[in-house]
Amino acid sequence: MEKNIGTWYGQANISCTSDILDKRKNSIKAYLEEGVEWEFIKSIIKLFIKGKDNKQDKFKESFADIFIKDDSAFSYEQDKEIQLLAGIMLNEILKGKNKYNTMIELSCICLKNYYDPASEEIFNNIEKGFYDSLKQLRENEDNECIKSDFGKSLQSMLKENPSLPQSNINDEVAKQLESLKRNIINLVNNFEKMQKINDLKSEDSEVLWWMIGEWSYDLNKPFKDIDDNFIPILIGKEMADKVNVFPGPYSAKAVINKILSNYEDGRLYIYNYAEKIEKDWLDRFVKEYYIEPIADFMPILKYFNKINEIDEEDYSDDKLEKICPAIIKKVKILNKDIAYEIYLECLLSKAYKDREE
Numbered sequence: 065m066e067k068n069i070g071t072w073y074g075q076a077n078i079s080c081t082s083d084i085l086d087k088r089k090n091s092i093k094a095y096l097e098e099g100v101e102w103e104f105i106k107s108i109i110k111l112f113i114k115g116k117d118n119k120q121d122k123f124k125e126s127f128a129d130i131f132i133k134d135d136s137a138f139s140y141e142q143d144k145e146i147q148l149l150a151g152i153m154l155n156e157i158l159k160g161k162n163k164y165n166t167m168i169e170l171s172c173i174c175l176k177n178y179y180d181p182a183s184e185e186i187f188n189n190i191e192k193g194f195y196d197s198l199k200q201l202r203e204n205e206d207n208e209c210i211k212s213d214f215g216k217s218l219q220s221m222l223k224e225n226p227s228l229p230q231s232n233i234n235d236e237v238a239k240q241l242e243s244l245k246r247n248i249i250n251l252v253n254n255f256e257k258m259q260k261i262n263d264l265k266s267e268d269s270e271v272l273w274w275m276i277g278e279w280s281y282d283l284n285k286p287f288k289d290i291d292d293n294f295i296p297i298l299i300g301k302e303m304a305d306k307v308n309v310f311p312g313p314y315s316a317k318a319v320i321n322k323i324l325s326n327y328e329d330g331r332l333y334i335y336n337y338a339e340k341i342e343k344d345w346l347d348r349f350v351k352e353y354y355i356e357p358i359a360d361f362m363p364i365l366k367y368f369n370k371i372n373e374i375d376e377e378d379y380s381d382d383k384l385e386k387i388c389p390a391i392i393k394k395v396k397i398l399n400k401d402i403a404y405e406i407y408l409e410c411l412l413s414k415a416y417k418d419r420e421e
Contacts, residue, residue, distance in 0.1 A: 068185075069085055069088065069089060069152060070082075070085060071185070072148060072151075072152065072183050072185060072186060073085065073148070075183060075184075075185060076144060076145075076148050076182065076183055078144060078145050078148065084135065087131070087134045087135045088131060088134075088135075088149065088152075090134060091130050091131045091133065091134045091135075092130075092149070092152060092153050092156055093156075095130050095153075096153070096156055096157065096160075100157065102164060102167075102419075105154075105157065105164055105167075105168060106171075106358070106360075106361075107123045107127070108127065108150040108153055108154055109150075109154065109168065109171050109172060109175070109361070110175075110360060111123065111124060111127065111146070111147055111150040112147055112148075112150035112151040112154055112172075112181055112182055112183075112186075113172055113175045113176065113179050113181045113187075114175065114179045115143075115147050115179065115180065115181070115182055124140070124143075124146060125140050127146060127149075127150065128140045128142070128146055131149065144182065147182035148182045148183055148186075150182070151181060151182050151183050151186040151187070152186065154168060154172070154186070154190065155186055155189055155190070158189075158190065158193055163419060164419075165193070165197075166194070166197070166310050166311045166415045167358075167412065167415050167416060167419065168190070169190055169191070169193055169194035169197075169311075170194065170311075170361075170408055170411055170412040170415060171358070171361040171412060172187060172190045172191070173190075173191055173194060173408055174361050174362060174363070174405065174408050174409050174412060175360075175361060175363070176191075177401075177405065178363055194311060195314070197311050198311055198312065198313070198314040198316075199314050201264070201309065201311070201314070202264060202313075202314065260309060263308045263309050264308070264309055266308060267306060267307065267308040267309060267313060268313065270306045271303070271306045271313060271315070271319055274302065274306060275319050275322060275323055278323065278326075280298060280302065281302060281305070282298065282301070282302060282345060282348075283298070283342075283345065287299075287323065287326070288326075291340040292327055292328070292330060292340075292399075293330065293332065293336060293337050293339070293340035293399075294337070294340040294341055294342065295324070295327060295399070296324060296330075296337060296399040296400070296402050296403035296406070297337055297338075297341055297402070297403070297406055298345075299320055299323055299324060299403045299406075300320065300402070300403040300404065300405065300406025300407040300410065301349055301353070301406055301407075301410055303316055303319060303320055303403075303407045304353075304406070304407050304410030304411050304413075304414065305410075307411060307414065310411075310414070310415055310418065311411070311415070312411055316404075316407060317404055320400060320403045320404055320407065321400050324399055324400050324403060327399065329398060329399065329400070330398070330399040331396040331397065331398050331399070332396055332397065332399070333395075333396055333397070334364070334367065334397060334402070337397075337399075337402060338367070338368065338371055341368075346368060346371075346372055347372060349368065350365070350368055350369050350372050353365055353409070353410045353413040353414075354366070354368070354369045354413070355413050355416055355417070357416075358412065358413070358416055361409075361412060362409040362412060362413065363409075364402070364405055364406060364409055365406075365409050365410075365413070
């Protein structure tokens with residue numbers, strides 16, 4: 065933030081003096097020092113990404129109050145700057161490497177296809193953080209474990225030194241206990257590390273066999289027997305099913321593209337894909353992955369939930385357009401893109417459930 069805030073203001077065409085920028089930075093730092101919870105983070109994500117389409121007037125005012133405390137000239141009407149500041153605050157939260165990072169990154173990426181964030185560069189930072197964590201997940205894992213050295217037991221030391229003074233015995237007991245504590249911690253860390261390595265290897269193996277086998281586990285039949293319009297939705301969901309370790313495999317997009325390379329590069333409206341989904345499968349899919357508290361960050365799943373509820377045959381109906389305006393854009397989507405979007409939304413759902421547990 066220290067180096068980039070001036071650049072971000074300039075890119076957003078918002079004029080600001082260095083004194084005002086310092087006040088903005090201080091306001092953000094002071095607020096974050098108190099700690100933030102998911103409900104607040106959800107609101108600033110929507111404020112940053114959705115911009116003018118955001119209906120959070122009350123939250124926008126409370127967010128503006130953070131900066132009015134340090135700058136009485138700051139106004140609730142400065143929509144553009146408020147949205148930019150929401151993005152800057154998100155950027156600062158992500159630096160903290162907290163438990164919400166994956167959810168923040170996924171929420172922003174899932175919404176980006178439907179809205180224009182207040183700052184493209186801040187969004188790019190958030191997206192880069194997600195993909196960097198995908199690479200680091202496997203790059204940092206190896207089979208080297210911390211060696212444990214329990215040394216000589218106190219009993220053997222007494223046998224070797226029967227004349228050891230009482231005061232020294234107490235010192236040796238303290239040393240032994242400290243050594244024991246360190247070695248127990250090492251053993252636990254080694255176990256957790258090996259468990260994570262095993263989970264990663266299992267995940268990679270499952271994804272590889274699924275891709276090579278070209279077989280749907282959900283429908284228990286080969287991909288080639290599934291409708292071309294339904295297959296992208298199914299592939300996105302089944303790819304997410306394979307994730308054991310967050311934030312998932314770096315190769316996910318390449319795997320999805322590889323499977324769909326056997327099909328024509330279809331480019332359809334969202335309801336064209338939805339029309340070919342098998343009803344029973346859709347019901348199971350929605351029950352497994354749709355989560356109401358984060359519905360705003362999963363537009364496709366929100367749309368599928370609605371068509372599942374109203375059981376409409378015409379998925380392009382005006383009623384659905386009013387319910388899910390973001391998803392019913394009159395824009396055709398590539399099958400590879402919708403498959404990856406489904407994957408990311410399912411991943412967000414899994415990350416939310418993991419946090420709740």
